[in-house]
Amino acid sequence: MNDSWSPRTRAILAGRPDAGDGSPANVPLVSASALGLEYSREVGTPTWAAFEEAVGALEGGTATAYASGMATVTAVLALLPVGATIAVPVYSYAGTRSAFDHAHQQGRLSVRRIEPTDTDAWVAAAGEVDVLWLESPTNPTLDVMDLATILDAARSSDATPLTVVDNTFATPIGQQPLGLGADVVVHSVTKFIGGHSDLLLGVAVTGRDELSTSLREARTRTGTTPGALEAWLALRGLRTLGVRLAEASKTAAVLAERLGGNPTVERVRYPGKGAMLSFDLADGDAAEHLCANLKLIHNATSLGGVESTVERRAHLPGDSHVAPGLLRLSVGLEDPEDLWRDLSAALGGRPS
Ligand SMILES: Cc1ncc(COP(=O)(O)O)c(C=O)c1O
CATH class of the missing domain: 3.90.1150.10 (Aspartate Aminotransferase, domain 1)
Incomplete structure (x- = not known):
């Protein structure tokens, strides 16, 4: 992929089969639990891989697709050690907030809530917590967080918190948080990437190899795998x-x-x-x-x-x-x- 191509062009080109005489223009819908001796829950399928390659090319990292946006959120939260402190927006998608609350009530995570637009409070938290969970713009109040400042503070803090950005509302064309220093980007693909209200899917993208491996392992362990048709439709949606x-x-x-x-x-x-x-x-x-x-x-x-x-x-x-x-x-x-x-x-x- 040529680095100078814009996100819009990348969305069209990434994740295509190698061009060659007689090769299909698009990845086929591969619906298979086994690929020879390999099991698709563990190794994925060519259809998932094409979708992941395309999203990864847009966000600038390695992508792992999941059954839904919430399956993605759950996989990321499962990476955190018991007792980790996580700073989250007071106002954000209700489903994610309920996952935070649940983890808090179970004693797995300690949750600190911060106003999305209180950048000073986020910058202060970057030196004190283990994880910053950001969502911008927020659902449904459309608050815009100062991602550049907050991610910068996280990168330069001794606490080196893990930074996660829910990029669903902005889409990978509107903003690329990994480029601003985020560790992980999550999407509800169900929304703009799929684009036709006909599927549930999610994706996590990271530029860090060890996180990518852990995110894959979390999918294998929890079985929160994408459906074959959903991944194929989502890639088709992403093209436009x-x-x-x-x-x-x-x-x-x-x-x-x-x-x-x-x-x-x-x-x-x-x-x-x-x-x-x-x-x-x-x-x-x-x-x-x-x-x-x-x-x-x-x-x-x-x-x-x-x-x-x-x-x-x-x-x-x-x-x-x-x-x-x-x-x-x-x-x-x-x-x-x-x-x-x-x-x-x-x-x-x-x-x-
Ligand atoms: C910002 C945001 N993140 C995550 C999700 C969860 O995604 P899904 O419904 O695909 O599980 C949603 C769903 O509305 C959302 O709006």
Whole structure:
């Protein structure tokens, strides 16, 4: 892979079979538990390997795919010694937070919670804890963490904490945390990389050989292996990530601006790039009303697909930091004007 190629080009080229007369353009969907005397749970399959090679080429490390984003998170947490202290964002994906809470309650990890945007507190923690778990932008409040400063502090600290970045919202095209000094990057591939709301998959990427070996061993031990079809579909999804993200980001920027000008919208949370945004209405009833009145945008819990989806996150129990009126919008590939007409009508205004 040519180092000067952009992420978008890498996403198209990486993980292809060697070119040659009669060789297929794409890796086939290999569905096999055994490859001769080798067992696929242990050695992987050519389809997983192609997907891993492609994600690794984008993030700049060696990738290991898992059955889901949470299987990936679990594999990374399983690397930590019992009693390790981990600093985590107060606000981040609820499933990951629940994994931290569970490990804490079981006495396996000691969890310290820090506001995502309190960079000073993260820098201080870099000298005191064993692990920094970062997620940026955060789900669902779209807080942006100062990854460069925090990772720099971690690298130069005597405590040398392990640094993990959940890069699901930014995608490997939007940012590459390994290049900023992170040890491990994790993704819910289910979201933007897969891109079509038709699979569950996860991936961990690291530039450190010993961590890569441990991550592989964790997959073998726990059996959290990717499905054959899922890995094949995810690689197909990854091929178009660049163009999907570019288009959806343009639309998201337009919608963020127009939502900001709507009198019923109290606050828009948009990091300035990417396909995710959140906005706050006055209360839970107003947010539910909006969801019920959208005709084009699906009210659905997942994100990152070609179809736009909206969710009032506070409808889930246990997310007390999420305001009742907060709506998370995953912007897809529909015509931006159709999306705005839908939003604007459901907000009670006239389409503009
Ligand atoms: C930021 C983030 N990380 C991890 C996950 C977990 O991924 P999965 O649902 O594929 O297990 C999600 C799922 O929503 C997520 O949004």
